[in-house]
Amino acid sequence: MNKFLLLILLGASSSLFSQKVSRERVIEVLSHLASDEMKGRETGTPENDAAALYIAKKFAENNLSFCFGDSYLVPFEYKGKVVYNVCGIKKGESEKTIAFSAHFDHIGTSDKTEDKVFNGADDNASGVTAVIGLADYFKTGKTDFSLMYIAFNGEEKGMKGSKAIVDIPNLQEQHQNISALFNFEMIATVSQFGPNTLYMTGDGFSDLDELFNGNAVNNLKIYPDPYLKQKLFYRSDNVSFVKKKIIAHSLSTVDMSKAKHYHQLNDDLEIVDFDNLTQLINNFGKTVEKLTPKNFKPIYNNTVNFN
Numbered sequence: 001m002n003k004f005l006l007l008i009l010l011g012a013s014s015s016l017f018s019q020k021v022s023r024e025r026v027i028e029v030l031s032h033l034a035s036d037e038m039k040g041r042e043t044g045t046p047e048n049d050a051a052a053l054y055i056a057k058k059f060a061e062n063n064l065s066f067c068f069g070d071s072y073l074v075p076f077e078y079k080g081k082v083v084y085n086v087c088g089i090k091k092g093e094s095e096k097t098i099a100f101s102a103h104f105d106h107i108g109t110s111d112k113t114e115d116k117v118f119n120g121a122d123d124n125a126s127g128v129t130a131v132i133g134l135a136d137y138f139k140t141g142k143t144d145f146s147l148m149y150i151a152f153n154g155e156e157k158g159m160k161g162s163k164a165i166v167d168i169p170n171l172q173e174q175h176q177n178i179s180a181l182f183n184f185e186m187i188a189t190v191s192q193f194g195p196n197t198l199y200m201t202g203d204g205f206s207d208l209d210e211l212f213n214g215n216a217v218n219n220l221k222i223y224p225d226p227y228l229k230q231k232l233f234y235r236s237d238n239v240s241f242v243k244k245k246i247i248a249h250s251l252s253t254v255d256m257s258k259a260k261h262y263h264q265l266n267d268d269l270e271i272v273d274f275d276n277l278t279q280l281i282n283n284f285g286k287t288v289e290k291l292t293p294k295n296f297k298p299i300y301n302n303t304v305n306f307n
């Protein structure tokens with residue numbers, strides 16, 4: 001990523017109406033996480049710690065409370081090292097909680113190629129940018145639901161961070177209050193359904209998408225997962241919560257049949273559609289604003305596999 005491209009991105013005129021979370025903010029957060037200095041955010045590296053601290057700082061700027069102890073950083077052990085998930089919460093009128101999550105770790109660097117950094121702009125700086133963007137969105141005012149924000153570590157190492165965080169005894173009560181967890185996973189591109197849309201993994205297992213779409217604003221829409229053969233529902237951090245019988249699905253835009261950047265060096269800022277991502281974040285926030293524990297009680301049907 002060179003400085004010129006960043007200047008072009010920042011300078012590009014946007015036809016979008018004024019948004020609560022600005023395109024500039026989205027560019028700032030995503031390009032920081034996906035920068036070469038972050039060296040691909042691999043779990044166990046100093047740069048992975050730096051990414052966790054950066055996210056914690058954004059949570060602090062948005063006046064979130066700690067989920068656990070006296071820090072946003074929630075430690076767990078990986079290969080003999082202490083590494084961190086990041087978690088913050090904003091209390092609403094009710095203890096009932098909507099959670100937003102995304103993994104922030106990626107696959108590090110390569111010593112075999114000229115461009116050495118796997119920047120992971122789509123996977124998953126984009127998802128973390130949505131989590132931070134939603135914390136920005138809800139910085140002021142009080143919602144009916146409490147809102148929880150989690151950045152998972154160790155996803156690329158086998159979903160280690162989400163597995164660790166669901167097993168912390170002191171967090172069980174908070175987890176039991178989660179009415180739904182929206183896990184953002186690769187949302188930097190326009191989905192095959194067009195702008196302002198996402199698809200949801202495991203859509204057939206619960207009524208979350210129907211309930212969400214019934215309240216969605218500005219034509220935001222969640223579609224069923226078109227890549228069922230890939231079993232994506234069971235391949236991302238949402239599944240750690242599914243095992244605890246908590247409603248948890250992943251939302252994505254990546255075209256699994258065509259995309260050529262998954263775990264490749266070209267997963268960099270050039271492939272990010274910032275207008276679409278900004279629109280998604282703002283419309284998602286605006287929709288969640290309308291949800292209350294009365295009008296939003298998603299449940300699983302009996303087709304889901306909790307194991």
Ligand SMILES: [Zn+2]
Binds near residue numbers: 123124155185186
């Ligand atoms: Zn990912």
